[in-house]
Amino acid sequence: VTNYHVPQGVGDIVMIQSDHTGAVDILSAELETADLLGEQRKAHPPPLAAPTMWTTEKMKEFKAKMGKEKNGRMVVKRGEVVTVRVPTHPDGKCICWEFATDDYDIGFGVYFDWTTVTSTAITVQVSESSDEEDEEEDEEIEGLSPVGDVERGSKSCMRNRYGEIMPVYRRNSHREVQAGSHEYPGEGIYLLKFDNSYSLLRNKTLFFHVYYTS
Numbered sequence: 001v002t003n004y005h006v007p008q009g010v011g012d013i014v015m016i017q018s019d020h021t022g023a024v025d026i027l028s029a030e031l032e033t034a035d036l037l038g039e040q041r042k043a044h045p046p047p048l049a050a051p052t053m054w055t056t057e058k059m060k061e062f063k064a065k066m067g068k069e070k071n072g073r074m075v076v077k078r079g080e081v082v083t084v085r086v087p088t089h090p091d092g093k094c095i096c097w098e099f100a101t102d103d104y105d106i107g108f109g110v111y112f113d114w115t116t117v118t119s120t121a122i123t124v125q126v127s128e129s130s131d132e133e134d135e136e137e138d139e140e141i142e143g144l145s146p147v148g149d150v151e152r153g154s155k156s157c158m159r160n161r162y163g164e165i166m167p168v169y170r171r172n173s174h175r176e177v178q179a180g181s182h183e184y185p186g187e188g189i190y191l192l193k194f195d196n197s198y199s200l201l202r203n204k205t206l207f208f209h210v211y212y213t214s
Helices: 031-043 059-068 130-138
Strands: 014-017 024-027 052-056 073-076 081-087 094-101 106-113 123-127 162-171 177-183 189-195 204-213
Touching: 059 094, 059 204, 073 081, 081 204, 094 106, 094 189, 106 177, 162 177, 162 189, 189 204
Parallel strands: none
Antiparallel strands: 014 024, 052 177, 073 204, 081 123, 081 189, 094 177, 094 204, 106 162, 106 189
8 A cells, every 4th residue: 555645734634536446535634534534434334354153063952051041032933033133242342142943944144233332231123024124224224225035145235334244044053053253343233133034834933142252
């Protein structure tokens, strides 16, 4: 990367245009311009690293343990999408998850909402389909993009402040415990999506555990 040495006065703004993409970067030592750049980052968040994924065969032990937990078991009804919203924790550096299902598979993906965290409480949102969930999110943010197919993996279905960590794919969670982790990219809320919208007949019993590490 070439270093540009441009003399600046108070309030000067330097604009550098890329020869490859045509994108314009605005550089300034002024606080007001720093605020502007911050707004630009919010509008166009940086790409997110891929998660670390693994599976275990201890299905019986995991289900028995989660079955005793207060919020370790839920039913994702046919045609539903359950989104578990997990805020980043000030004491944590990494989010971890584990899940399994009874008898049948389920779609699963991970996204990140670049927003200010006001509470560390984990919440669950249920929608009757991925389309309905997208309509609810579209009320807050403009720029709707097509939703992907859970059979083939979702595409970029989030808005400007949302980033995709792992697209929604059907997972063999009825055969092995699905587990993963992701290092915090910054402050925000993880969206763990359990997608059963493709199933017209079957509800899915989900055993689930999410936690953070430091």
